[in-house]
Every structure is written in structure tokens, then in C-alpha cells.
Amino acid sequence: MELWYTEKQTENYGITAKIEKTLHTEQSEFQRIDLIETNQWGKMLVLDGMVMTTDKDEFVYHEMITHLAMNTHPNPKRVLVVGGGDGGAIREILKYPSIETAVLAEIDGRVIEVSKEYLPEIAGKLEDPRVDVQVVDGIKYIHDNKNSFDVILVDSTEPVGPAVGLFARDFYQGIYEALKEDGIMVAQSESPWFNSELITRVFKDIASIYPVTRYYTASIPTYPSGLWSWTMGSKKYDPLEVDEAKLIEPENTKYYHKGMHKTVFTLPKFVGELLK
Ligand code: PUT
Numbered sequence: 001m002e003l004w005y006t007e008k009q010t011e012n013y014g015i016t017a018k019i020e021k022t023l024h025t026e027q028s029e030f031q032r033i034d035l036i037e038t039n040q041w042g043k044m045l046v047l048d049g050m051v052m053t054t055d056k057d058e059f060v061y062h063e064m065i066t067h068l069a070m071n072t073h074p075n076p077k078r079v080l081v082v083g084g085g086d087g088g089a090i091r092e093i094l095k096y097p098s099i100e101t102a103v104l105a106e107i108d109g110r111v112i113e114v115s116k117e118y119l120p121e122i123a124g125k126l127e128d129p130r131v132d133v134q135v136v137d138g139i140k141y142i143h144d145n146k147n148s149f150d151v152i153l154v155d156s157t158e159p160v161g162p163a164v165g166l167f168a169r170d171f172y173q174g175i176y177e178a179l180k181e182d183g184i185m186v187a188q189s190e191s192p193w194f195n196s197e198l199i200t201r202v203f204k205d206i207a208s209i210y211p212v213t214r215y216y217t218a219s220i221p222t223y224p225s226g227l228w229s230w231t232m233g234s235k236k237y238d239p240l241e242v243d244e245a246k247l248i249e250p251e252n253t254k255y256y257h258k259g260m261h262k263t264v265f266t267l268p269k270f271v272g273e274l275l276k
Helices: 058-070 088-093 109-118 120-127 138-144 161-167 169-178 196-207 269-273
Strands: 003-010 013-027 032-038 042-047 050-054 078-083 101-106 131-135 149-155 179-188 212-219 227-234
Touching (some): 058 179, 058 212, 088 101, 088 120, 109 131, 120 131, 138 169, 149 169, 161 169, 169 227, 196 212, 196 227
Parallel strands (some): 078 101
Antiparallel strands (some): 003 013, 212 227
């Protein structure tokens, strides 16, 4: 008998994939964790019924949450990822020769362990000596580490349950304080199709704290609606003002390249309207 998995992305719409095999399922202290094998997308990590990453399209999300900030900052040495227990953002951060320490602050240690076991292409760099894995509440971590980071990436789940706090103005203010004087943050900010009110509010909140606020999108087929977005808050550097001759071409990317560093901020009209 065929088994199918559906993520209900709105009250009236979902995305469905045929399950070849369930490789792992558990209820951790924080959430249900499923690792399923699909023909269409390879292995798929699902948290509380929501797709977090898949073998075949993970590169878009992990490259795009990482390289716009990393390549805008002229010398990122100390970087923090809040959430992101699958390790994909850490893998991309380590492509910058300036990196001294990449801290992963993930609340659920089981996500890290399951990812290491089943998603080695994504999580494989978590063992790198430059990586400091902290199984900790990211909100508390940034509160306890002020003026510490060049770049902070917020790689959260959807804004439900405990993750709601990772979309709050207070949290973006806490990140501001955890950044050094010229630091940059990027937060994943959901789908322009399905989360328009959230995007408007998050952009406004970040713009009320950071002198430079930018928003960009990319296509991720397994995420709700297939169109995903990120919001950048920067204390000093503007990605639209960088000297393109100084941009790094990160190795082994499949989506990001330095030629798109500025063009990615050009938005479709209906998306740009959300930011007014
Ligand atoms: N952390 C990635 C965002 C999840 C989207 N389903």
C-alpha cells in the first residue's frame, strides 16, 4: 500500500509527497521529529509536521540564509546561527576563510543528532573544530552574549509554539545587542504568499531597530508556496552598496553566486508592497 505525507501549509492547502520509507520518528522534549525517504526530494526532515529540509532542495535555503550577510560583512570572524540544528547554515558559513568560530545555538539536541545520522551532506560540518555547538535556548544565548558576533543568522522553524519568540521585536533587539558595532543579522521570514502580515510586521520591527533593512526571496519547492524570504538588519554595511570586486565566490554553491548579490533584492511588485 502506498503511503503519502502531506504538510498542511494553510487551512486549505498542502504539499504532498509519497513516502518510500520512514527512517526515524520520535517525540523529543520539544517536538515530533520525522525523517522520511521520498523519491521526489530524497531524505526529508520534518518537525511537528512541517518540512525543514530535504536532500535535493536544501541548498537554496542554506545558501540564501547565509551568503547575503556573510558576503556583505567585510571580515566575518565570529558568527552565530540560532536554530538551524540540521547544520546546513554552518556548512555554508565555513566557506569563508575569515571564520574563526561558528556557534550553533539549537534548543533541541535531538534535531542535531538525527541530522548527523541521516543527513550527513547537510550536517557533516558540525564536527569542524571551528564549530561550537550549544544545545541551548537561542533567546537566552543572545541575552548572555552581548557585543559578540559579526553575523547572526536566525534559522527558525515556522512561527508556531516556542518559535513564535524568534519572530518578536524584542528578539531582534536582543540580536542587535549581541552583534558587534558593525554586525549584520538575517532572519528567515516565511512565504510572501502565505505569511504577508507577518512579513510586513517583521520588516517594520527590524527597520525600527537597524539602520539598514533589506528583504529578499528565493524559490524553494518544498517550503510553503515555493517562494521563501529572509529579512536582513545591518548596523552599518548595505548589501546594495558593497564593492562587487570584493565579493567572495563561495565554493560549491548551487544557487547563490556573487553576480546575484544585489539583484536578489529586486522584488516582484506584490512582494515589495508588503514592505511599505
Ligand atoms: N528553518 C527552515 C524554515 C522551515 C520552513 N518550513
